[in-house]
Amino acid sequence: MAISKSEEFxxxxxxxxxxxxxxxxxARIKILKILAQKNVCMCGDIVDLMPLAQATVSQHLKELxxxxxxxxxxxxxKICYCLDYSTVTEAQKKLNELFDGIIIIK
Amino acid sequence: MAISKSEEFxxxxxxxxxxxxxxxxxARIKILKILAQKNVCMCGDIVDLMPLAQATVSQHLKELxxxxxxxxxxxxxKICYCLDYSTVTEAQKKLNELFDGIIIIK
DNA sequence: ATCGTTCATCGTAAATATACGATGAATATT
DNA sequence: AATATTCATCGTATATTTACGATGAACGAT
Numbered sequence: 001m002a003i004s005k006s007e008e009f010x011x012x013x014x015x016x017x018x019x020x021x022x023x024x025x026x027a028r029i030k031i032l033k034i035l036a037q038k039n040v041c042m043c044g045d046i047v048d049l050m051p052l053a054q055a056t057v058s059q060h061l062k063e064l065x066x067x068x069x070x071x072x073x074x075x076x077x078k079i080c081y082c083l084d085y086s087t088v089t090e091a092q093k094k095l096n097e098l099f100d101g102i103i104i105i106k
Numbered sequence: 107m108a109i110s111k112s113e114e115f116x117x118x119x120x121x122x123x124x125x126x127x128x129x130x131x132x133a134r135i136k137i138l139k140i141l142a143q144k145n146v147c148m149c150g151d152i153v154d155l156m157p158l159a160q161a162t163v164s165q166h167l168k169e170l171x172x173x174x175x176x177x178x179x180x181x182x183x184k185i186c187y188c189l190d191y192s193t194v195t196e197a198q199k200k201l202n203e204l205f206d207g208i209i210i211i212k
Numbered sequence: 213a214t215c216g217t218t219c220a221t222c223g224t225a226a227a228t229a230t231a232c233g234a235t236g237a238a239t240a241t242t
Numbered sequence: 243a244a245t246a247t248t249c250a251t252c253g254t255a256t257a258t259t260t261a262c263g264a265t266g267a268a269c270g271a272t
Contacts, residue, residue, distance in 0.1 A: 001107075001228035002260035008157035009132035020129035025230085026115035029123050029204065036208040043249055051114035053232050058250060063229095077239040077248045085209060092205040098135065099198040102142040103191055107258035108230035131260085149219055159262055164220060166260095183218045183269040214272080221266075228259070235252075242245075 016098055019091040022067040027052060027060050032069065032083065041080040067091075122204055125197040128173040133158060133166050138189065141176065147186040173197075 006014050022028060027050065034040060034049055047057045061081060064070045068087035072079045112120050128134060133156065140146060140155055149167065153160045167187060170176045174193035178185045 001258075002226060003262095004131070004227085004260065005157060006132060009136060013132040013135045017130050017132045017135050020126040023126035023201075024123050024130045025110070026112060026119040026123045027230095029119045030115060032204075032208050044247090047249095051111060052230095054249075055233075055251085056231050059230075062250085072249095074238090077237095077246090079249065083208065088205065088208055092202065092209070095129075095201060096198065098138075099194065102138050102189065102194055103198070107228075108256060109232095110230065110257090133260095150217085153219095158260095160219075161221085161263075162261055168220085169259095178219095180268090183216095185219065216269105216271080218268085218270105219266100220268100222264085224262090226260085228257100230257080231255090233253095235250100237250080238248085240245100240247080242243105 012094065016091075016094055019067055019069075019095065022063055022069060025060065025063075027057070028064055031057070031060055031064060032088075035070065035081060035083050041082055042078050043081065044078075046081070118200065122200055125173055125175075125201065128169055128175060131166065131169075133163070134170055137163070137166055137170060138175065138194075141187060141189050147188055148184050149187065150184075152187070 009017075030050065031046060034046055038045075038049070040046060040049070043054070043058060043061065046061075047054045050057050052060075061070065061072070065072060068084055069091070070081050071084050072081050074080075136156065137152060140152055144151075144155070146152060146155070149160070149164060152167075153163045156163050158166075167176065167178070171178060174190055175197070176187050177190050178187050180186075
């Protein structure tokens with residue numbers, strides 16, 4: 001947000017911070033858990049489980065899609081959202097590498 | 107940011123998203139790496155390694171301190187910043203629990 | 213006491229995030 | 243073709259983030 005000097009940082013620093021940004025709202029954490037644990041994938045079903053309006057949930061889904069945590073498959077007038085495990089796994093791995101680099105050394 | 111309905115979500119959802127928010131800027135990722143890997147702790151030294159003005163770095167340090175990732179110990183006119191390993195470790199653990207819950211199930 | 217160093221905070225400008233109602237686009241059904 | 247359903251996007255209001263220069267507070271040294 002706002003005049004960010006992202007060119008001044010490394011690719012991995014930008015990538016990790018971008019993933020973290022996608023996780024930086026409790027609604028998006030909750031959406032990821034819903035998609036993983038409930039047998040649910042449609043936007044409307046997610047809205048029913050969330051304390052937010054449909055438009056707001058849609059915005060959060062867009063942000064999760066932007067970083068690749070979820071994919072949306074069109075099924076007629078519906079869209080079935082599902083987790084993209086490869087991206088989620090990659091994010092976990094890189095975040096752990098960051099944490100390990102921070103914690104182990106010294 | 108902005109009219110966030112944080113009461114509507116669980117404590118852990120808010121906590122994880124708060125940690126993620128602290129990691130959601132490449133400058134803060136870089137600061138954490140600097141504190142871990144370089145023999146550096148003073149704000150001025152960090153500023154010298156960053157492509158940002160002193161005031162901006164100070165703001166990022168404040169955000170990292172807010173969530174407990176770093177502590178600041180006063181040494182005369184200087185302040186020695188250091189990582190708070192217990193908080194960083196806790197964040198890593200909870201983030202991994204989130205990821206594992208998302209990835210393993212299903 | 214004065215001066216220099218170090219860092220936080222103030223003030224400000226511009227961009228982004230959050231939230232919602234309203235509307236629009238796409239498709240399935242009748 | 244008309245209708246209903248589903249979801250995205252528009253428009254809008256407000257809050258937060260990011261960035262910087264300027265200033266202030268705190269301390270050590272002279």
